[in-house]
Amino acid sequence: MTPITEVEGRRLPLSNLDKVLYPATGTTKGEVLHYYATTAGSLLAHLYGRPVSFLRYPDGPGGQRFFTKNPPPGTPAWVRTAEVPRSAHAVARQVLVQDLASLMWAANLVVEFHTPQWQADEPARADRLVLDLDPGAPATVVECCAVALWLRDRLAADGLHAYAKTSGSKGLHLLVPLRPTPSEDVSAYAKGLAVEAEAALPGLVVHKMARALRPGKVFVDHGQNAAAKTTAAPYTLRARAEPTVSTPVTWAEVEECGSPARLVFRLGDIAARLARYGDLMGPLINLNRAGRLPRA
Structure with a gap:
């Protein structure tokens, strides 16, 4: 059964907390989530207002890795997104990680956080x-x-x-x-x-x-x-x-x-x-x- 945690009033299912993501050090997913929770004050300041891309590695760095700019399937409705240009003629939506609940939701997917050098309200x-x-x-x-x-x-x-x-x-x-x-x-x-x-x-x-x-x-x-x-x-x-x-x-x-x-x-x-x-x-x-x- 997946444990449910409440973060800033949002109910989050945090899965596979005992799963070892980094075999070289024995670091578990639970430890990864704890890291992001305790570092959130600094990390969120650098993510705030910027469309976020994810490098996902759900089975650890030795497993499959894939880069995504689109909101992942199952993204909760309360996670903010922004419309951003993808080309001269196309726009798309990307996630904004604006708060602790959004950060922990994203961290539960096991991701690297990547951002552009601009903010969503001033693309490019x-x-x-x-x-x-x-x-x-x-x-x-x-x-x-x-x-x-x-x-x-x-x-x-x-x-x-x-x-x-x-x-x-x-x-x-x-x-x-x-x-x-x-x-x-x-x-x-x-x-x-x-x-x-x-x-x-x-x-x-x-x-x-x-x-x-x-x-x-x-x-x-x-x-x-x-x-x-x-x-x-x-x-x-x-x-x-x-x-x-x-x-x-x-x-x-x-x-x-x-x-x-x-x-x-x-x-x-x-x-x-x-x-x-x-x-x-x-x-x-x-x-x-x-x-x-x-x-x-």
């Missing part, structure tokens, strides 16, 4: 820029940190403030709060940064996706600024072998990273980090440091 007008630093073996997150520091200083020269988080996989994400700006302009600026980074650090950076170019280097992926693209949200769990989390980090941690293990955080690490640092991505929400792109 980005309020942040993202650069995904993806290392090609044998490069690791250590090399990503070196690239991140260069990019931080280059962005600062344009009056922009960058914040870093682990991807929860192999690399780093840099996010920059912006005053709402057309996504196509942000994409063009981000590509220019990636090209500059490759010119400044030719032995370390590539700006093109081609696999043949990437061994031992860091791909500065600027493409996630396109209006149709999404990025893993801060504090989302990832469908990796272990329950790693896309975790905001301090610039001191980036500067001092001499080993990949230094920037691996699992669901059990996050509560203590939030207690120590608060939400290091907070400036992306209150936009008190939102910048303007320089004129072309």
